[in-house]
Amino acid sequence: MKLKAAVLRKSGLPRPYAESRPLAIETIEIPPPAEGEAIVAIKAASLCHSDLSVVNGDRAWPMPIVPGHEAAGIVEEVGSGVHSVKPGDHVALIFLTQCGECEHCIEGRPSLCARGTQANREGRLLTGGPRLRLGDMAVHHHMGLSAFAEYALVSEKSLVKIPEDLPFVEASLFGCAVMCGAGTALYSAGIRPGQSVAVFGLGGVGLAAVLGAVTAGAGRIIAIDPSEAKLALARSIGATECVNADSVRPAEAIRELTRGGVDHAIDASSSVEGFSQAFEATRRGGSTVTTSLTPPSQTFSFPVARIVAEARTIKGSYIGTCVPGRDIPAFIQLYRQGRMPVDKLVTRSLKLDQINEAFDALSEAKVVRQVVVF
């Protein structure tokens, strides 16, 4: 099958991307689905900071590659042995396949799936590949999905069925932003009713963490970001207090507001400085949880004695510790009841050929979620 896709041949081109145009809309080819695979007609795919790290080179991926890992669509065709979905099913795509067989999957922690992680690092599918072709050249898969394209060839284990009446733009957010953010608040941090929470960085993941904190029944939810517009958005979805990271030292302001710090500080800032502020805003005995995928060379140091004497927990959260087959339907139910308004995270919709301009807007932190619609 031939289809249009946004192909990245080289990362790290200079900004503005509207001029350097790192992503080219090209006609690529995919084979029919092999055993265990499906082709999905992509209906909506949103831009996430992790896609930006592919484009700007903060994280290394095999090239060329088609990015895009937060999407929803309709199953077009399935290969042999596929039983979990059939043509016509509406699906959310998930960026780490759950093989169901490795030690992590068996112990109920599919967000750590070893085989899915290995396939993602190598830019192929769980079932092999790379299977995307541009002329004679093999093109790699991003996170087993490569969703900035009219169609995606994926493992059936990358799909979760969703209700047919759920709009695709909203549906696209559940696979990354919602699981990573709300899951971090609910499962990785494990917020209990009445506890205090600070969320650093109000991109899609940070705002979804605010929604998760509301769902968990947090008493105080303090949102931190340099953008007044994003702080206002956080307040509209349940943040109880806001701190502008540009006008004060956020950790000091939060320690003052809470007389010593919050029970849980969630860092979704994508920066080491944000993590460091989150750590200092956490009270003694509290937990600092980060979802930030900063460049691998960047490090953070602290006196180990403080971890002990202050009984602190520092935790990393990947995919919000979620089990996608359990949590995507649960979060969709909360959305439909109006209790998790993820639609507020959508800044705008756009066409695939506007994608370079959209990465400029994301780099400038002007937007929350921009969704490419097909």
Ligand SMILES: [Zn+2]
């Ligand atoms: Zn993402």
Ligand SMILES: [Zn+2]
């Ligand atoms: Zn696994």
